[in-house]
Amino acid sequence: MSGVLAGFATIGMIILVGFILAHLEVLDATAQRVLTRTAFFVASPALMVTVLGRSDVHQLLSANLIASLGSVFVVATTYVLLARLVWKRSPADTVIGTFSAAYVNAGNLGLPIAAYALGDAALIAPMLLAQLLVLQPSGLTVLDAVTHVPHPGMSRGRRLLLRVTRPLRNPLAIGSLVGLALAISGVKLPVALSGPLGLLGGMAVPSMLLAYGISLRLGPRPGAGEPPVHVATILALKLLVQPLVAYLIGAYVVGLSGHALLAVTVIAALPTAQNVFTFAMRYGRGIVLTRDAIFFSTMLSLPVIILITWLLA
Numbered sequence: 001m002s003g004v005l006a007g008f009a010t011i012g013m014i015i016l017v018g019f020i021l022a023h024l025e026v027l028d029a030t031a032q033r034v035l036t037r038t039a040f041f042v043a044s045p046a047l048m049v050t051v052l053g054r055s056d057v058h059q060l061l062s063a064n065l066i067a068s069l070g071s072v073f074v075v076a077t078t079y080v081l082l083a084r085l086v087w088k089r090s091p092a093d094t095v096i097g098t099f100s101a102a103y104v105n106a107g108n109l110g111l112p113i114a115a116y117a118l119g120d121a122a123l124i125a126p127m128l129l130a131q132l133l134v135l136q137p138s139g140l141t142v143l144d145a146v147t148h149v150p151h152p153g154m155s156r157g158r159r160l161l162l163r164v165t166r167p168l169r170n171p172l173a174i175g176s177l178v179g180l181a182l183a184i185s186g187v188k189l190p191v192a193l194s195g196p197l198g199l200l201g202g203m204a205v206p207s208m209l210l211a212y213g214i215s216l217r218l219g220p221r222p223g224a225g226e227p228p229v230h231v232a233t234i235l236a237l238k239l240l241v242q243p244l245v246a247y248l249i250g251a252y253v254v255g256l257s258g259h260a261l262l263a264v265t266v267i268a269a270l271p272t273a274q275n276v277f278t279f280a281m282r283y284g285r286g287i288v289l290t291r292d293a294i295f296f297s298t299m300l301s302l303p304v305i306i307l308i309t310w311l312l313a
Contacts, residue, residue, distance in 0.1 A: 018213020045175030047201035052179025096286030100293035243269035271297035
């Protein structure tokens with residue numbers, strides 16, 4: 001349990017630093033945009049190469065992957081149906097809301113929890129794979145398509161080419177694919193490449209957290225920008241439905257038990273990832289929604305994870 005508390009305390013301290021720097025006017029909204037763009041275009045792709053590149057392929061493709069993919073699919077599908085049919089949200093806002101409901105904090109919070117609370121950092125790999133190679137590329141492809149306005153003089157063939165190749169030009173998708181290729185092939189990058197990638201990847205999480213802290217200080221207070229029922233639905237999907245689905249698939253579909261079942265359930269109960277706020281800033285959609293989802297899910301996920309651990313450990 002100390003690993004869970006340490007993970008939450010670490011991200012909380014960095015967010016607090018961003019909040020204080022914004023309050024002291026050391027960093028402003030421009031700095032927030034610079035941090036999020038740096039994380040999106042440079043640091044996060046480098047992090048994906050290093051994290052996936054050194055992952056165990058057998059762990060990535062284990063039964064845990066099926067449970068992780070299933071929980072992501074059920075939550076994402078449920079939110080999309082609600083957003084489009086009930087709330088009449090735009091496609092871009094629907095994608096950001098889906099990320100808020102289904103994209104777990106597998107990196108800066110999931111890694112320490114997997115390592116210290118669950119005893120094996122590799123346990124986070126299946127959820128990372130489900131998010132980085134399925135949820136994230138598909139969502140970002142939709143965002144690119146609905147927010148991109150081609151040049152009026154562009155030919156039809158050129159527009160079609162841009163649409164088809166758009167997933168391959170997204171920096172996060174590229175980093176994830178390169179990392180997966182390295183893991184499958186077993187190729188180890190030379191120090192001349194792995195060293196710089198490691199340094200750049202190390203910028204990703206602090207940049208996201210600092211930018212998020214700035215938003216808490218400069219934006220409206222959490223809970224004041226979105227309809228409460230909308231935020232509450234996202235929180236219910238994230239903290240209740242997703243871990244429940246992961247447990248049911250793990251226990252009754254792929255036959256997980258004991259520590260493996262505990263791990264896949266706890267990981268599914270992690271709060272919304274800071275990456276989602278970076279996506280919202282990058283595409284200018286759902287910024288307040290993602291900020292609220294991250295804030296409240298982070299606060300509420302700790303008791304949920306403690307309850308899951310008590311029930312299944």
